Amino acid sequence: VVYVVDSAGAMLPEDAYARVKALKGALAKAKVGFHAHNNLGLAIGNTLAALAAGADWVDGTLRGYGAGAGNAPTEVLAAVLDKAGLNPGLDVFKLLDAAEYVMGPILHFQPYPDRDSIAIGYAGVYSTFLLHAKRIGKELGVDPLEILLELGRRQAVAGQEDWILRVALELKEREAGALAG
Template sequence: MKAPRVTDTTLRDGSHAMKHQFTREQVQQIVQALDAAGVPVIEVTHGDGLAGSSIQYGFSGTSEMDLIETARQSATRAKIAALLIPGIGTRQELREAAQRGVQVVRIATHCTEADISEQHFGLAKELGLETVGFLMMAHMRPPEFLAEQAALMESYGADCVYIVDSAGAMLPDDARARVRALKERLSIQVGFHAHNNLGLAIGNTLAAIEAGADQVDGCLRGLGAGAGNAPTELIAAVLDRLGINPGLDVFALMDAAEYVVAPIMPYQPIPDRDAITIGYAGVYSTFLLHARHIAAEFGLDPRELLVELGRRQAVAGQEDWILDVAVDLAQAKQRVA
């Protein structure tokens, strides 16, 4: 195994848990702590990426462009990254983010929709940015299919493509097989982004590294959506024990998690009942509240509704489908009765 590059996404994925209310002061403190600890890339944006601040996704307390600018001013060594989801963020926001100091853009699509990212990769290259592709909800498709999608991103100009376990649904063999498929197909780097819904964020990250992952992600204290992400300080400790520490200060990251991030966290993300259900079902966390309300109307357990949605491979944007699936399940129960 070789030492991977670690990107910390506390200030992006952690924005979900913070209801997108990070302040300039908090960004400055977190970036300075991560930078001093040797973290080479720090991601800063709304949880749903550039232009995510909206009634649909939740309004930011402080403009993400201001947070990006603060992050760039606070880092002495680390690169500042931003997430962009085509359809939410546009080329206009990408241009402004670059002007404010972003050096790396991570362009994220559903794992079947890499083709919608071509213009965004093209502009990012024109702006001189490092480019990373994100294949979200990657548990939903087999390794060979994902490799084809990743190859599209490579052809558009990606410098790296990530397998993204958005629902925290993967097991170590799933992570290993997907990363390996991309390593065999691509001539660029491969990354892995874990969530902890099944308690496997660190295990899956290690499996990805064993399969050759060049880049991995973490969040201080695991602060992220759902059950959170692989904790950056844990990644550092484990890599150090394995003898492949890429230059991270383990103690400094432990202190950053304990004394900088923990005091501002509204709660500690854990694999609780809801998070486990999302990982077990393999669906987006946005389905959870809808499933609860609709299941109550039909006398269903929301977990069985979510599992059925996962079986039918529902994706974000199909929340209206929950009602149809609930009707099907309720009718099936009536027939059995």
């Protein structure tokens, strides 16, 4: 299985559709999967778009448990698929019970799109950048959201956390130059 993974939760439904469709076309014999994050509130919509494009596998987690604003909630996905006549055999009510009575007591928070996760999705950067951007932003007096947006413009990907300090320093210099000029 080859996966399209929206780790930043930045895709729009048309992006999910296009990427899955492209993989299905290029790898005709391969199974294609899709993994969504809900940072922009689009995990379910993107998963539906991926299925419409021919995805063979899609991911979900009970109560959307996952990084940022979480993943596509399995119980919601099951209900939507059932309502759309696309249920692959999931028991919607058992999943609702599992989400409520198994995951509910375990999770001390409900993942949802908050300021931080929306910023990650909007910037299109991986969630591990957030804590670094906040720490460095605080140390240098630079807005962490500006750091994330600039990292997104530069198309930074996971593993490039060393860029965060460089970007923050450049933003601070740019701000100082604007104030002096």
